[in-house]
Amino acid sequence: MANLYKYTELVKLQTPYAKRMQYLSNRIFGEVARQTNEKSMKVVKMLEEEPYHKRDYVVNWYPRHVETHSLMWNLRNYGLYRDEHQDWKDEMKRLRYLRGKRPPQKGQGKKASTKK
DSSP states (O other): HHHHHHHHHHSOOHHHHHHHHHHHEEEHHTSSOOOHHHHHHHHHHHHHHHOOOHHHHTTTSOOHHHHEEEEEEHHHHHOOOOOOOHHHHHHHHHHHHTTTTTOOOTOSSSSHOOOO
């Protein structure tokens, strides 16, 4: 315990050895090695922060739309969920098909007729 006390006392002194040990300690533990002004310390603090794309509250800000959509689509296919807008789109597609407004069969489209 006495050796630790001596080390802390040595580090507090302003001898070249103490300054060098403090410099190396700061380098090892990722602190600012040399004394800098407040403006530079502001940059250091900014770079110490976690990046925005790794912050949990930024990443999970919006709900998981893709997973929710695929879940609701599967529930609709099982008959457990009713999506009125999708039902209406399917009905419009069915009515178009009944009126003869269906897509051309393979090889009968516009591009096939213009080819020689």
